[in-house]
Every structure is written in C-alpha cells, then in structure tokens.
Amino acid sequence: MASVGTVLPQQMSFDTPLALRSGATLGHYTLHYETYGTLNADASNAVLVCHALNASHHVAGEYAGQERSEGWWDNLVGPGKPLDTNHFFVIGINNLGSCFGSTGPMHLNPQTGKPYGADFPVVTVEDWVDAQARLIERLGIRQLAAVLGGSLGGMQALAWTLRYPERLRYCVAVATAPNLSAQNIAFNEVARRAIITDPDFHGGHFYEHGVVPKRGLRVARMIGHITYLSDDSMEAKFGRDMRAGGPAYSTQDIEFQIESYLRHQGDKFSEYFDANTYLLITRALDYFDPAREHGGDLSRAFAIARQHKFLVVSFTTDWRFSPARSREIVKALVDNRIDVSYAEIDAPHGHDAFLLEDPRYHGVMRAYFQRIAASLKTGGQDE
Amino acid sequence: MASVGTVLPQQMSFDTPLALRSGATLGHYTLHYETYGTLNADASNAVLVCHALNASHHVAGEYAGQERSEGWWDNLVGPGKPLDTNHFFVIGINNLGSCFGSTGPMHLNPQTGKPYGADFPVVTVEDWVDAQARLIERLGIRQLAAVLGGSLGGMQALAWTLRYPERLRYCVAVATAPNLSAQNIAFNEVARRAIITDPDFHGGHFYEHGVVPKRGLRVARMIGHITYLSDDSMEAKFGRDMRAGGPAYSTQDIEFQIESYLRHQGDKFSEYFDANTYLLITRALDYFDPAREHGGDLSRAFAIARQHKFLVVSFTTDWRFSPARSREIVKALVDNRIDVSYAEIDAPHGHDAFLLEDPRYHGVMRAYFQRIAASLKTGGQDE
Numbered sequence: 001m002a003s004v005g006t007v008l009p010q011q012m013s014f015d016t017p018l019a020l021r022s023g024a025t026l027g028h029y030t031l032h033y034e035t036y037g038t039l040n041a042d043a044s045n046a047v048l049v050c051h052a053l054n055a056s057h058h059v060a061g062e063y064a065g066q067e068r069s070e071g072w073w074d075n076l077v078g079p080g081k082p083l084d085t086n087h088f089f090v091i092g093i094n095n096l097g098s099c100f101g102s103t104g105p106m107h108l109n110p111q112t113g114k115p116y117g118a119d120f121p122v123v124t125v126e127d128w129v130d131a132q133a134r135l136i137e138r139l140g141i142r143q144l145a146a147v148l149g150g151s152l153g154g155m156q157a158l159a160w161t162l163r164y165p166e167r168l169r170y171c172v173a174v175a176t177a178p179n180l181s182a183q184n185i186a187f188n189e190v191a192r193r194a195i196i197t198d199p200d201f202h203g204g205h206f207y208e209h210g211v212v213p214k215r216g217l218r219v220a221r222m223i224g225h226i227t228y229l230s231d232d233s234m235e236a237k238f239g240r241d242m243r244a245g246g247p248a249y250s251t252q253d254i255e256f257q258i259e260s261y262l263r264h265q266g267d268k269f270s271e272y273f274d275a276n277t278y279l280l281i282t283r284a285l286d287y288f289d290p291a292r293e294h295g296g297d298l299s300r301a302f303a304i305a306r307q308h309k310f311l312v313v314s315f316t317t318d319w320r321f322s323p324a325r326s327r328e329i330v331k332a333l334v335d336n337r338i339d340v341s342y343a344e345i346d347a348p349h350g351h352d353a354f355l356l357e358d359p360r361y362h363g364v365m366r367a368y369f370q371r372i373a374a375s376l377k378t379g380g381q382d383e
Numbered sequence: 384m385a386s387v388g389t390v391l392p393q394q395m396s397f398d399t400p401l402a403l404r405s406g407a408t409l410g411h412y413t414l415h416y417e418t419y420g421t422l423n424a425d426a427s428n429a430v431l432v433c434h435a436l437n438a439s440h441h442v443a444g445e446y447a448g449q450e451r452s453e454g455w456w457d458n459l460v461g462p463g464k465p466l467d468t469n470h471f472f473v474i475g476i477n478n479l480g481s482c483f484g485s486t487g488p489m490h491l492n493p494q495t496g497k498p499y500g501a502d503f504p505v506v507t508v509e510d511w512v513d514a515q516a517r518l519i520e521r522l523g524i525r526q527l528a529a530v531l532g533g534s535l536g537g538m539q540a541l542a543w544t545l546r547y548p549e550r551l552r553y554c555v556a557v558a559t560a561p562n563l564s565a566q567n568i569a570f571n572e573v574a575r576r577a578i579i580t581d582p583d584f585h586g587g588h589f590y591e592h593g594v595v596p597k598r599g600l601r602v603a604r605m606i607g608h609i610t611y612l613s614d615d616s617m618e619a620k621f622g623r624d625m626r627a628g629g630p631a632y633s634t635q636d637i638e639f640q641i642e643s644y645l646r647h648q649g650d651k652f653s654e655y656f657d658a659n660t661y662l663l664i665t666r667a668l669d670y671f672d673p674a675r676e677h678g679g680d681l682s683r684a685f686a687i688a689r690q691h692k693f694l695v696v697s698f699t700t701d702w703r704f705s706p707a708r709s710r711e712i713v714k715a716l717v718d719n720r721i722d723v724s725y726a727e728i729d730a731p732h733g734h735d736a737f738l739l740e741d742p743r744y745h746g747v748m749r750a751y752f753q754r755i756a757a758s759l760k761t762g763g764q765d766e
Contacts, residue, residue, distance in 0.1 A: 022632030122632040182617040182641045183609060189642045190605040193649070196635055197598040199582055204635075215580040219602060222573040226566060234565040240672060247670060249405030249505040251662035252579055252587070256669065258565045259572045266576070279634035286639065287630060289623060 003070070004036040004078045004085055007061035009101065012135055018096075021287075024121035028110065031135050032094040032101030033057045036077060037085035039141070045376055046089045046141045047369075048132060048168075049073065050149035050156035053224075053281050054273070056100035059092035060085075073150075075357040082366035087373040088145065093135055095128045097281065099274030106207065106274055116276075118204020123280055125152070125288045129159045133167065145372055146170035150354035151321065152281070155288045158329070161305040162290055170372050171305075172365070174313040175354035177325035178298050178332070179289040184320065187227055188282040191220035195275045204276050213275045218266030220278055225265050230317035230350030234258065298328060299335035310340040311368045313361065315353040341368065386453070387419040387461045387468055390444035392484065395518055401479075404670075407504035411493065414518050415477040415484030416440045419460060420468035422524070428759055429472045429524045430752075431515060431551075432456065433532035433539035436607075436664050437656070439483035442475035443468075456533075458740040465749035470756040471528065476518055478511045480664065482657030489590065489657055499659075501587020506663055508535070508671045512542045516550065528755055529553035533737035534704065535664070538671045541712070544688040545673055553755050554688075555748070557696040558737035560708035561681050561715070562672040567703065570610055571665040574603035578658045587659050596658045601649030603661055608648050613700035613733030617641065674715075681711060682718035692722040694751045696744065698736040699729045724751065 013030045020026065034057050039046060049059045051072070060077035063069040077083045077090055094102040097120060105120035112119075136144060147168050149157040154176025161171045180188070195201055195216035202209050226234075238258040247255055254260045294300035310333055314326035323344045333340040343364040347353040353361065396413045403409065417440045422429060432442045434455070443460035446452040460466045460473055477485040480503060488503040495502075519527060530551050532540040537559025544554045563571070578584055581599030585592050609617075621641040630638055637643045677683035693716055697709035706727045716723040726747040730736040736744065 022630075024632075118635070122634060179623060181614060182621040182623065182639075183612075183614045185623070185639050186605075186609045186617065186641050186645055189639075189645055190602060190609070192634065193605065193646070194577060194602045197601070218580070219573060219577045222569075222576065223606065226569045226573070229566075231564060231566045234569065238565040240562060240565065240568070240675075247405075249407075249670075251505060251575065251659075251666045252501070255666075256565075256568050256572075258569050262569055262572055263576070276634075283634045283638075287632075 002079045003074060004061040006064045007034050007036065007058070007071070009034050009057060011101065012138060014131075014134060016134075018127070018131060018134075020121050020127045021124045022122045026096065026103070026121060029096060029103035029131070031096070031103075031131060033135060034059065034061070034071075034092045036060050036090045037088050039089040039139070040376070043141045044143065044145060045087060046091060046136070046139070046144050047083060047146045047148060048091050048093065048136065048144050048160075049077065049083075050128075050132070050147065050153035051092065051095065052149070052151040052153045053285075055153075056098065057092040057094040057102075058100075059090065072355065076362065076365065082362045083148065083369050084373070087376070088369070091136070091139070093132050095123070096131050097123045097277055097284075099277040104274065105204070105276035105280070115205075115207045117207060118276060120276060120280065122283055124284050125155050125159045126163060128284070129156055129163050132156070133164050136167070142167065144168040145376065146172055146369075148172040148174070149176070150174040151176055151351065152285055155285070158290065159288070161308050161310075162301065165304050165307060168308065169375070170309050170311070172311045172313075172368065173329065175315055175318055175321050175351055176329075177321040178291060178328050180286055181325075185286050187223055188286055191223050192279055192282060194219035194223075195278060201275060204279075206275065212270070214270035217270035217273060217275055217278065218263075221266045221269035221273075222262045225262060227320045228351045230319065230348060232317060233348050233350055236348070298332035302332045302336050302338065305333075306336055306338055308338065310338060311364070312340060312342045313345060313354070313364060314343075315345050315347045315349070315351070315361075317348055318351045318353060320351040385462045386457060387444040389447045390417050390419065390441075390454070392417050392440060394484065395521060397514075397517055399517075401510070401514060401517075403504050403510045404507045405505045409479065409486070409504065412479060412486035412514070414479070414486075414514060416518060417442065417444070417454075417475045419443050419473045420471050422472040422522070423759070426524045427526065427528060428470060429474060429519070429522070429527050430466060430529045430531060431474050431476065431519065431527050431543075432460065432466075433511075433515070433530065433536035434475065434478065435532070435534040435536045436668075438536075439481060440475040440477040440485075441483075442473065455738065459745065459748065465745045466531065466752050467756070470759070471752070474519070474522070476515050478506070479514050480506045480660055480667075482660040487657065488587070488659035488663070498588075498590045500590060501659055503659060503663065505666055507667050508538050508542045509546060511667070512539055512546050515539070516547050519550070525550065527551040528759065529555055529752075531555040531557070532559070533557040534559055534734065535668055538668070541673065542671070544691050545684065548687050548690060551691065552758070553692050553694070555694045555696075555751065556709075556712065558698055558701055558704055558734055559712075560704040561674060561711050563669055564708075568669050570606055571669055574606050575662055575665060577602035577606075578661060584658060587662075589658065595653070597653035600653035600656060600658055600661065601646075604649045604652035604656075605645045608645060610703045611734045613702065613731060615700060616731050616733055619731070681715035685715045685719050685721065688716075689719055689721055693724070694747070695723060695725045696737070696747060697727050698732070698734070698744075699727060700731055701734045701736060703734040
C-alpha cells in the first residue's frame with residue numbers, strides 16, 4: 001500500500017466571529033488543514049478526520065525534505081489503505097487552541113498585541129466542530145460522507161452527529177467515551193497542576209518571559225503516557241528491567257528501563273508542545289458530555305442522530321477509555337434504533353492501539369469504509 | 384470495642400552500624416516505636432505491624448490532648464478488635480528514612496553537621512526489616528507471634544519470613560505484591576520527577592534554603608491518590624459533579640469536585656510530608672523483589688519460609704496491587720506446601736480498602752488472629 005506521498009498544509013482564515021460555549025467570541029481565526037485524494041463531482045466522498053490531544057491536521061503523507069514526517073494516521077489513510085484515498089477525499093483540520101498552526105495561545109491577541117497565552121478562550125469539542133463545519137462548507141462540501149476520530153477525535157465525530165446531523169452520513173468513533181470519568185478528569189487535573197505550578201508557567205504568559213514550563217510539561221506527558229499504555233504492554237516491554245550494571249541505589253538516577261522511557265517521552269514532548277494548548281485540550285476533554293443537556297440521558301442526546309450510521313470501535317486493554325465506555329455509546333444508539341456496528345478489538349496495546357496497525361482493527365475499518373464507498377455509488381444508500 | 388487509649392511514642396537508639404543493601408552503612412540511628420497490650424511471660428504474644436508509605440509507628444490509640452490523633456490502623460488494633468490487644472502485645476516501628484521520628488533525611492548527618500537531605504542512604508525493605516529485628520531483640524522477643532503489614536507494610540512482612548525465618552511464626556500480608564509492576568514503578572517515577580524538578584527541591588538539600596518543594600509534593604500526592612482509589616469509588620464519590628454554579632470555563636480554576644478533592648489532599652500532604660522521605664520510600668517499593676536473587680522464581684524464594692503460616696488478603700477493586708499479584712504470592716507458598724489462607728475481599732474502595740473497616744475483611748483478620756491467639760496456649764501449635 002502506498003503513502004499519499006508528499007503533502008502541503010493549507011490554511012483558511014475566517015472573519016465571521018465564532019461564538020464559543022464559554023460565552024467568549026473569537027473574532028478572527030485561521031485553521032490549518034490538509035487534504036488527500038480527490039473530491040468527486042458531487043462532493044459526496046469527503047471524510048473529515050478529527051485529531052486527539054497530541055496530533056494535528058497532518059494525518060497522512062510526508063513533508064518534502066523532512067525525514068520521518070509521516071502523518072499521525074498514515075497507516076490508516078492512503079491509496080489502498082483502510083480509509084482509501086482512491087475513493088475518498090480526506091480532510092485533516094488542526095483544532096483551535098492547538099500549537100500546530102491553527103489560531104492558538106501562541107498567536108497574537110489582537111486586543112493586546114501580545115500572545116494570547118492563558119487569555120486564549122477556553123474551547124470545547126462543540127466549538128471545534130463549529131469551526132470545522134465552517135471550513136467544510138467553504139470547501140464546497142454540503143454533506144460529509146463520514147467523520148472519523150479516535151479518543152478525543154472520536155468525541156468530535158460524535159459531536160458532529162449531534163450538532164450538524166444533516167451534514168454527515170457516517171460516524172466512526174474509535175477508542176472514545178461519551179464523557180470522561182472522575183478518574184480521567186483526575187489524571188488531567190494532576191497534569192494541569194504540574195504545568196500551572198511550574199514557576200516558568202508565569203500564569204500562562206511565559207512567552208513574554210522567554211521561558212517554557214518544561215518541568216510541568218514533562219510530568220504531564222509522563223502521566224499521560226502511563227494512561228495510554230496497558231499495564232500488560234508496559235510489563236511486556238519494560239517489566240522490571242534495570243539499566244545495565246544493576247541497581248545503583250539512587251532515588252534521582254534512572255534505575256529501571258521504564259523510567260528511562262518515560263523521561264525520554266517527557267523530554268521530547270516538552271520540546272515541542274505548548275503548555276497552554278495542553279491545558280485547553282485537556283479541559284475540552286473534561287467538559288465533553290453530550291448527555292448533560294439531556295438530564296444525563298445519553299439515549300435522549302442521540303435521538304437527533306437517527307439518520308446516521310455508526311461504527312464504534314474499542315480495544316480490550318484500553319483502560320483510559322475502556323470498552324465499557326464504548327458500549328455506553330452503542331447502547332444509546334441502539335435505544336434509538338440507530339444503525340450501529342460495534343467492534344471490540346482484542347489488542348494488547350491499551351489506548352494507543354487506535355493509532356497502531358492491528359490486522360483485525362484495520363480489517364474492521366477497511367470493511368466499514370468499503371461499505372461507505374459502496375453507498376456513494378448508490379446515491380447515499382447502502383446497497 | 385474500645386481504643387487502646389492514650390499512648391506514648393518511645394524511642395530506642397542503636398550504635399552498632401547497620402550495613403545497608405546499597406553498600407552504605409548507618410553508624411548510629413534511632414527508631415521511634417509504640418506498643419499496645421502486654422507482653423506475656425514467655426514473650427510469645429508479640430505482633431509487629433509494619434507501615435506503608437504515609438504512616439508511622441503510631442498504629443493505634445491517641446496522643447493526649449490531640450484531637451483526631453488516632454493511629455492509622457486504630458480500627459483494627461485494640462481491645463476486642465480484630466488484632467486484639469487483650470491477647471497480643473502489638474508493636475509499631477517507624478522505618479528508617481521516615482519523617483515521623485526515626486532517623487531520616489531531616490536529621491543531622493554526623494559527618495557534615497548538616498541535615499542528611501538527599502545524602503541519606505537509600506534504604507530497602509530488607510534494611511528496614513534488619514533494623515526492626517534489632518529493636519525486637521532488644522525488647523526481649525526471640526520470636527514474634529506474627530508480622531502484619533498492608534501494601535508496602537505487607538512487603539516487609541514477607542521479607543521477615545525470608546530474612547528471619549526463625550523469628551516469627553505467622554505472616555499476614557494484606558493488599559501487597561511480590562514486587563512492583565512496570566506501571567507501579569512508572570507512577571512512582573512520575574511522582575519523584577515532580578518533586579526532584581521542583582526548583583525548591585535544591586537537589587534534596589532544601590532544608591538549608593528554608594523552603595519545601597511543595598509543588599512537587601502536591602503533584603506526587605495527587606498521583607498517589609488516584610492509584611489508591613478504585614475507578615468505581617471515585618466515580619461513586621465524585622463522578623462528574625461540578626462546583627456550584629456550573630462551568631466557569633477555566634483551565635486553572637476548579638471546575639469538578641474531584642479536582643477540589645485532589646488539590647486538598649495534595650495541599651495537606653505538602654504541609655507535613657518530607658520530600659526526601661517520599662523519594663526513599665517509593666524507591667524501597669521499586670527495589671523490593673525477593674524473587675530476583677532466585678532467577679525470578681518466587682517459589683524458590685519462599686522455600687526458606689516453610690515453617691511459617693501465612694494469611695494473604697487482597698481486594699477486588701485494588702488496581703495498584705491487584706488480587707492477581709496476591710495470587711502470585713499464594714502460588715509460590717502453595718508450591719512449597721506452606722500453610723496459607725487466602726481471602727479476596729469484594730470491596731469497592733480500591734487499594735485504600737486495607738485501611739478501612741469492612742466487615743468481611745475484618746472478619747477474616749479477626750478469625751486469623753484468634754487462630755494465632757489459640758496457638759499461643761498450645762505452645763505454638765494450632766490445636
């Protein structure tokens with residue numbers, strides 16, 4: 001299977017103010033995006049791919065002259081791949097508040113002439129979807145064939161069906177949940193506290209001080225990594241292996257391989273990720289809760305999504321968003337007699353499994369997108 | 384059931400150097416301890432209670448004039464309680480490296496005249512047991528009726544059977560594990576990094592700077608708390624409940640009740656716990672691995688413990704030290720045809736369950752200590 005090849009990010013600016021859930025408004029903003037494949041004549045073959053915490057609009061392909069610059073879901077998206085760009089026009093959009101191009105805390109606040117920093121408005125999953133919908137409209141797409149996302153991206157895919165029910169046909173929600181559990185929120189909060197209490201955070205205005213709260217970012221990323229991996233895969237990969245030479249009896253030096261791995265992940269992350277973006281994105285996760293406006297009844301929330309078809313995928317060892325959370329979504333859909341396919345993939349890799357190339361997982365995705373592709377030829381109906 | 388009443392901590396100093404696993408030596412040290420009940424004429428009714436991360440020698444009873452100063456296992460230890468001080472002479476010893484009295488990083492290093500700080504030698508579970516054994520000997524006790532501990536305390540109880548097999552008869556190991564998993568070590572390491580990278584840590588010599596690395600301690604404690612509670616109990620207690628007034632759309636303020644709870648726990652902890660002690664105790668947890676010297680074969684490690692009788696207790700929702708980890712201990716004991724009772728308690732509270740008063744759990748503990756009490760009257764044999 002081939003890659004989509006060399007790709008170029010694009011951008012689109014918007015001057016119509018975007019009203020956010022918080023009550024704040026973004027007057028002007030820019031979204032970075034990429035597309036792969038060709039939009040067909042009736043603009044019916046577009047698939048939007050929504051990204052999670054650490055990703056961007058760069059879903060597939062490579063940047064010219066940059067080694068190892070493959071998009072974050074390159075194993076899934078491309079010619080002949082499960083989401084086949086020979087059939088679909090695939091769109092990746094970087095979300096507002098990100099640090100990968102779209103308007104975010106590192107950009108200038110037009111009201112102050114300084115970087116937004118902590119003054120960047122809090123954004124929600126619904127706000128992101130609103131911004132994405134405008135871009136999709138400007139691309140001339142009245143109805144998406146599908147919206148696809150994993151983890152936080154899956155929440156966006158779900159939110160699309162609730163906010164713009166007439167503007168997509170299929171929803172593919174992978175390794176996601178209808179809201180965060182108390183434990184999920186707790187992990188987010190510890191990570192945020194590590195960042196916010198780092199003296200280099202300066203209340204979120206560290207750009208002006210020429211520093212980065214790297215200590216906090218490192219700790220946040222280490223915590224995150226523990227929750228992305230399954231207990232078993234961490235045990236299989238690292239176990240209790242020690243650094244060469246056996247114990248040095250030190251509390252501060254690395255003794256175990258797992259420590260070395262986590263520190264490396266934390267260091268890398270602190271070099272490129274923005275602290276304010278981390279806060280914004282984890283908060284968007286915390287707030288997402290479509291059942292909330294319906295008295296906590298998820299089935300009532302999905303009553304509006306009756307014309308859609310869903311694929312929901314979970315992974316057995318994912319303890320961040322466990323299969324039980326996906327089954328809550330499935331139950332709410334079934335309660336509404338909505339067409340839903342559900343796959344619980346027996347994979348050892350924990351939450352990270354949604355980014356990996358597992359044959360059973362990719363087989364399910366391939367089959368479902370083939371079904372969507374077939375429906376394109378029949379005017380939007382399954383044959 | 385009555386409390387043991389008002390208690391007084393005692394201390395005992397040792398001038399015989401203690402050789403530590405690390406190769407270092409503690410020339411002089413003091414242990415703080417408490418006792419409850421009365422040692423019988425042949426000194427056969429003594430039970431040592433080993434403490435975990437956050438506890439001390441103050442196992443039961445209260446301090447005169449101090450409200451809410453009950454010992455950490457006061458619900459288990461006292462007259463008429465499961466570990467009945469009408470029958471047993473119970474001893475709590477504060478471990479070396481602690482911040483609750485026994486020689487630790489806050490004390491003066493005789494070689495420098497300044498607090499040890501980060502120069503306090505790394506101590507292991509085995510080192511603690513060696514120090515405890517000396518104190519027990521000085522109390523005139525040649526053989527303990529039992530050693531009891533939960534979590535890290537359970538590791539000490541297990542280590543007693545391996546290091547001093549002739550000096551105890553029963554071992555009660557609750558909510559513990561034969562070693563830490565990679566995930567357990569990972570959580571410890573993140574907590575340590577939060578402390579060590581706090582600018583107020585000063586490489587572990589913060590005492591001289593008149594500061595305390597409270598930011599790091601707070602984050603460490605928040606992470607710990609997440610792992611002590613079960614996902615379900617956190618969900619039941621806090622769920623997605625928000626602070627009064629609904630969302631304020633802030634990344635830095637408290638939005639959810641779980642955040643308020645965790646911050647409170649972190650704040651409290653940072654007021655009284657020592658950062659160097661935190662590093663030492665989590666490292667002792669990391670290193671504990673009795674199977675290591677036996678090619679990773681836990682059954683071979685326990686071959687020396689054939690004359691003991693064991694009670695092993697686990698809790699269904701404990702994901703820090705899950706029942707599967709206790710069953711590894713039980714298997715190793717059974718492989719050696721050792722007398723072991725195992726109770727897997729169906730309790731919702733996660734790892735914290737070992738400190739709580741669950742009727743089934745306390746019923747098991749009571750029955751087992753009654754068996755030990757009965758054996759005292761028959762000269763050390765079960766009747």
